[in-house]
C-alpha cells in the first residue's frame with residue numbers, strides 16, 4: 575500500500591463570509607481507497623466537498639500525492655485528478671446524454687481514449703447507452719444520477735468526490751448505483767470520497783469513516799471499528 579496519501583487534508587477551515595462552517599478538519603484518502611463522511615444535516619459535508627473540489631476558499635492545506643494544492647481552482651483540481659459529483663447532479667439538462675459525457679472529458683486531448691471511455695461507461699451504465707441521444711433533462715432521477723457519475727468519470731479522476739449521490743432516489747436504484755460505484759473502484763482503482771445520508775450502503779463499500787459534527791471531525795477510523803462501537807453505531811445507524 576502506498577505510504578503517501580492520494581488526498582491529505584490538514585487543519586482545513588472554511589465557511590461563507592463571516593460564518594465559519596468547517597473547523598480544523600484532518601482527513602486522508604489513500605490511492606484506490608473508499609472513504610465516507612457521515613454527519614447530520616448542516617454538519618458541513620457539502621461545504622467540505624466544495625473546498626476539496628476548489629469551489630470554496632479555505633485555510634489549512636489540501637495535498638494531492640504530497641503536493642500542496644490548497645485553494646486551487648476546480649480546473650486545476652481536475653488536472654490533479656479530483657472530480658466532484660455535486661449534490662443535485664449538475665448534469666447539463668438541455669444537452670444529450672452523449673454530449674454530457676463529452677463535456678466531462680473536456681480537460682482531455684486523447685481522442686481515442688475518450689472514445690474508448692465512452693464505450694466503457696456505456697457498458698457499465700447500459701441505460702445511458704440506450705438513451706445516448708436523449709436530452710439529459712428528460713431522464714429519470716436515477717438515470718440522471720448515473721449520468722452525473724459517468725460524466726465525472728470521463729475526466730479519468732483518481733479521486734471521485736460524491737456528494738449525496740443517493741439523494742431522492744428509490745432504494746433499488748440506489749443499490750444499483752452503489753454497485754456501479756464499487757465496480758468502478760475495483761476495476762479502475764478510482765478512489766472515492768462519499769458524503770452520504772444513506773450510511774448503511776456507503777459503509778458497505780467503504781474502508782474508512784469520518785464523522786463530521788458541527789463542522790469538525792468528531793471521530794474517524796476503519797469501517798470495522800465504526801461498526802464495533804455501540805454508541806457510534808446507534809447514533810449513526812440506529813441499532
Ligand code: ATP
Pocket residue numbers: 590593595613614615616617618619620621622
Ligand atoms: P445537508 O446534509 O443538509 O446537505 P451538509 O452537512 O452538507 O448538510 P452544508 O451544506 O455544508 O451541510 O452546510 C453547512 C452549514 O453552512 C449550514 O449551516 C448551512 O446553512 C451553511 N451554508 C451552506 N451553504 C451556504 C451559503 N452558500 N451561504 C451561507 N451559508 C451556507
